[in-house]
Every structure is written in structure tokens, then in C-alpha cells.
Amino acid sequence: MIIEKTCIVCPIGCHLKIEKKQNSESGYEITGNNCPRGEKYALKEMINPERIVTSTIKIKDLKNLMLPVKTTDGIPKDKVLDFMKEVSNYEAIRPIKRGDIIIENIYGTGVNLVAAKTIN
Amino acid sequence: MKNYDLVVVGGGPAGLGAAIKARENGIENILVLERDHELGGILNQCIHNGFGLHVFNEELTGPEYAEIFVEKLRESKIEYRTNTFVLNISNNKVLDIINDETGFEKIEAKAVILAMGCRERSRGALKIPGTRPSGVLTAGTAQRLVNINGYNVGKEIVILGSGDIGLIMARRLTLEGAKVKLVLEIMDKPSGLERNINQCLNDFDIPLRLSHTISDIKGNDRVESVVVAQVDENLNPIKSTEEEIKCDTLILSVGLIPENELSKSAGVLIDSKSNGPIVDENLETNVRGIFACGNVLHVHGLVDNVTKESYIAGEKAADYIKALA
Ligand SMILES: Cc1cc2nc3c(=O)[nH]c(=O)nc-3n(C[C@H](O)[C@H](O)[C@H](O)COP(=O)(O)OP(=O)(O)OC[C@H]3O[C@@H](n4cnc5c(N)ncnc54)[C@H](O)[C@@H]3O)c2cc1C
Numbered sequence: 001m002i003i004e005k006t007c008i009v010c011p012i013g014c015h016l017k018i019e020k021k022q023n024s025e026s027g028y029e030i031t032g033n034n035c036p037r038g039e040k041y042a043l044k045e046m047i048n049p050e051r052i053v054t055s056t057i058k059i060k061d062l063k064n065l066m067l068p069v070k071t072t073d074g075i076p077k078d079k080v081l082d083f084m085k086e087v088s089n090y091e092a093i094r095p096i097k098r099g100d101i102i103i104e105n106i107y108g109t110g111v112n113l114v115a116a117k118t119i120n
Numbered sequence: 121m122k123n124y125d126l127v128v129v130g131g132g133p134a135g136l137g138a139a140i141k142a143r144e145n146g147i148e149n150i151l152v153l154e155r156d157h158e159l160g161g162i163l164n165q166c167i168h169n170g171f172g173l174h175v176f177n178e179e180l181t182g183p184e185y186a187e188i189f190v191e192k193l194r195e196s197k198i199e200y201r202t203n204t205f206v207l208n209i210s211n212n213k214v215l216d217i218i219n220d221e222t223g224f225e226k227i228e229a230k231a232v233i234l235a236m237g238c239r240e241r242s243r244g245a246l247k248i249p250g251t252r253p254s255g256v257l258t259a260g261t262a263q264r265l266v267n268i269n270g271y272n273v274g275k276e277i278v279i280l281g282s283g284d285i286g287l288i289m290a291r292r293l294t295l296e297g298a299k300v301k302l303v304l305e306i307m308d309k310p311s312g313l314e315r316n317i318n319q320c321l322n323d324f325d326i327p328l329r330l331s332h333t334i335s336d337i338k339g340n341d342r343v344e345s346v347v348v349a350q351v352d353e354n355l356n357p358i359k360s361t362e363e364e365i366k367c368d369t370l371i372l373s374v375g376l377i378p379e380n381e382l383s384k385s386a387g388v389l390i391d392s393k394s395n396g397p398i399v400d401e402n403l404e405t406n407v408r409g410i411f412a413c414g415n416v417l418h419v420h421g422l423v424d425n426v427t428k429e430s431y432i433a434g435e436k437a438a439d440y441i442k443a444l445a
Pocket residue numbers: 129130131132133134135153154155156160161162163166204205206207235236237238239240259260261263284285288376379382413414415416420421422423426
């Protein structure tokens with residue numbers, strides 16, 4: 001069976017074709033990718049799909065202004081909605097520098113949630 | 121009247137890049153004007169990642185991309201004013217500006233770079249019939265309200281138009297707990313990137329209906345439902361396909377138009393196709409010494425390309441100013 005997917009790693013959006021192949025090293029044959037990142041993405045999608053999460057959190061003592069945050073890498077796709085709920089409980093305290101860690105080692109993945117903006 | 125070598129109108133990525141480049145090319149006396157309370161332009165509300173793959177070789181969020189340029193601007197000691205709206209530019213490069221605190225002022229420039237970005241098409245430009253209840257807003261407005269102000273825009277949402285901002289907002293609102301029921305596109309193929317169809321709609325099983333539009337909006341104070349219909353080859357709704365869908369919010373993601381009222385005030389000629397100023401290979405308009413770059417020129421999908429273009433405008437404006445001396 002061939003699975004078709006649009007690569008989401010960059011805006012080019014290559015059309016990937018993924019086929020199970022017992023005799024290949026990874027277990028899959030991937031075609032249609034313009035660069036190696038596409039192959040890596042396709043394999044991840046088959047084995048343990050991940051997504052980078054970006055969101056916003058409240059800032060203590062500031063009304064009507066949110067702090068943008070992002071995960072430093074992908075977290076398991078099936079955990080994204082749970083993670084969003086957890087994130088919404090956090091509140092940042094000024095001064096905030098871009099890159100400041102808000103949540104460390106999310107679900108033991110080694111990935112952090114960090115501030116995406118400096119707010120003094 | 122205060123005099124500057126270069127005045128840049130707009131503090132988004134285009135204006136920031138152009139100012140930084142002009143400084144690198146030896147222009148000392150530069151002023152950047154921004155109507156918002158902070159620099160960075162539309163990037164401040166684009167909290168998703170995917171910016172900077174070409175310029176920085178990494179995937180940044182909009183606010184991060186903006187901040188890197190704002191830091192560079194500060195390091196270069198370039199003067200800027202926020203909360204400052206440019207009202208008019210004359211063809212001899214006198215700018216009328218107004219600031220919340222300092223009031224009205226006229227300033228003169230040897231060269232001007234237009235970097236005002238673009239605005240969204242709104243419902244008026246679309247001519248959807250029906251009532252005018254609250255709960256109808258553009259994707260960019262929704263993006264600002266949710267991502268900057270932290271407001272909740274609605275619970276049950278229909279999105280008209282498959283532009284990237286609409287797709288990104290479909291995901292964002294879903295992650296925030298809203299139910300995005302449907303995305304409609306009048307054309308037979310999506311207008312946004314396939315990558316966004318995949319990661320913003322398919323990931324959350326949000327249906328996309330192509331060749332469909334909205335033929336009516338219902339509700340008194342607040343949107344209660346929309347009538348969805350397939351369109352014929354002339355893009356007119358087919359009555360027999362109409363279906364009413366309950367929702368409390370309708371988001372319009374139907375395209376961007378360059379923001380050129382100011383350009384016109386300076387006598388800059390506008391291309392009727394791109395809606396942006398007509399420029400030569402130096403990004404100079406028909407008015408000598410007035411340059412343009414970024415979304416004011418034409419709508420760019422990638423901010424990286426805005427930055428590259430802004431460097432050209434900054435460099436060419438610097439050449440122009442130096443040639444005057
Ligand atoms: C609502 C919206 C959402 C977008 N979302 C995305 C996205 O998710 N991903 C993506 O890749 N691209 C997105 N874009 C495209 C994005 O605009 C460009 O990639 C890039 O930010 C354009 O840079 P710019 O500097 O030309 O314009 P902008 O970033 O729009 O900056 C223009 C600046 O000029 C200022 N200005 C305008 N008129 C005046 C005046 N008269 N006086 C003083 N200041 C003025 C504005 O306040 C603004 O800060 C979006 C565009 C819009 C309109």
C-alpha cells in the first residue's frame with residue numbers, strides 16, 4: 001500500500017509517497033521528497049508522529065496582552081490537545097526574555113516550552 | 121521642519137530590513153514610523169512557526185523573526201517612533217505624521233521607503249447577502265484578538281476562504297477548544313499551501329468543501345447560522361444545493377490587498393493587477409526617491425522573501441541619497 005502525504009516541514013510541500021518495504025533499512029521506501037528532511041518527516045509520521053506546538057499564555061499583571069510560546073521541537077501528536085490544556089494553566093511573570101523556559105522536559109521528551117517574545 | 125535622509129513608513133519586516141540595510145550602506149539619518157504600539161508588523165500576531173527557513177536556516181515563529189530584526193535596528197541605533205501614523209506624503213517627500221502624545225508634525229525626507237504592508241479584504245468587498253450580526257470577522261482580526269489579546273472569538277466556527285491565514289486560524293481555534301465545523305472555498309482548489317491543508321485541517325479532521333460559498337448569513341445580534349451552497353461554473357451559488365449550518369462565528373479568509381492610500385497621496389502610480397506601486401528594478405516608484413518593498417508592493421507568501429526585497433530597497437535608497445550629495 002502506498003500512503004501519500006504532503007510534507008509539512010517547509011512551505012514547498014512536497015508530495016511524499018510512502019511504501020512499506022521489508023528489505024529496506026527503515027522498513028519504508030519514501031519518494032517525492034526534495035530533501036532529506038522530507039524522508040525523516042515521513043518516517044516519523046509512520047512510526048511516532050510529532051508536532052511542534054505554538055500557543056500563548058497569560059502574563060501576570062498584564063491585561064489584553066498574551067505571551068507567545070513554542071515547543072523547542074515536536075511532541076507526540078496524540079498528546080497535543082492534552083498539552084494545550086496544561087499550557088493554558090501557566091502564567092508568565094515579567095521580565096520575560098525570548099527563549100526563557102516555561103515548561104521543562106515535556107512528557108519526558110527532552111523538549112521544552114519556551115517564550116517566543118521578550119516582554120519587559 | 122525636521123529633516124531626515126531616509127524615512128521608512130511601516131515597522132514590519134519590510135521596513136525594518138530596509139532601514140537596517142540603508143544604515144549598513146552608510147546612511148546615518150534614518151527614521152522608521154509605525155502606527156502600532158510596537159515594531160514587527162503583522163508578524164506579532166503570527167505565533168505559528170515557519171518563518172525564517174531561508175534567512176536564518178531555522179524555523180521561527182513570527183514574533184521571534186520580528187524580534188531579531190527589532191534588536192538589529194536598536195543595535196544600529198536607528199531612530200524609530202511607534203504610535204505614529206503617517207497621514208500623507210507629498211510628492212516632494214514631506215510627510216504629515218500624527219502621534220498620540222506629540223500630536224501633528226511635518227517632516228521632510230530625501231528618500232522615502234514605503235513599507236505599509238497589506239490589509240485584508242473584508243465582507244464589504246465580498247458582497248455576501250444577509251443580516252449583519254456580530255460574529256463575522258476577518259481571519260487577520262481573529263488572529264490578532266486570539267493571539268495578542270487572548271480573547272475567545274467563538275465556539276462554533278465556519279471559515280470562508282482557504283487562504284493560509286484562515287487555515288492557520290482553523291488549527292489555532294481548534295487547539296483553543298473551539299469547534300471549526302467547515303472551511304469553504306469558492307474555487308475548485310485551495311488557495312493556501314498544501315502543507316497548511318495537511319497540518320491545519322487534516323490533522324484535526326476539519327472538512328474542506330471546494331467550489332462552495334456562503335449564500336446567506338442568519339442571526340439578529342449574533343450569527344446563528346450560515347447557508348452554504350455549491351457554486352456553478354460562473355461561481356454563482358446553486359440554490360438546490362443550499363444547506364444551513366449552525367455556527368456562532370464566521371471567519372473570512374478571502375485575501376489581502378496592498379495598502380496604498382498613502383502611496384497615491386505622493387503621486388505614486390499603482391499597478392492595477394498587483395494593486396501595488398509600479399517600480400523599476402531598483403524598487404523605485406515613478407516618484408524619484410520613493411521606493412517600496414514588502415506586502416505594500418505585492419502580497420508575499422513568505423516573510424523571507426519580504427526581507428530579501430527589503431534589503432534591495434534599503435541599498436538602492438542609500439545609493440540614491442549618496443548620489444544627491
Ligand atoms: C492579517 C495577516 C496575517 C498574515 N499571516 C501570515 C502568516 O500566518 N504567515 C505568513 O507567512 N505570512 C502572513 N502574512 C503575510 C505577512 O504580512 C508577510 O509575510 C510580512 O509580514 C509582510 O511584511 P511587511 O513589512 O511588508 O508588512 P507588515 O508586516 O504588514 O508591516 C507593515 C507595517 O506598516 C504599518 N503601517 C501601515 N500603514 C501605516 C501608516 N500610514 N503609518 C504608519 N505605519 C503604517 C503597519 O502598522 C505595519 O506594522 C499575513 C498578513 C496579514 C495581513
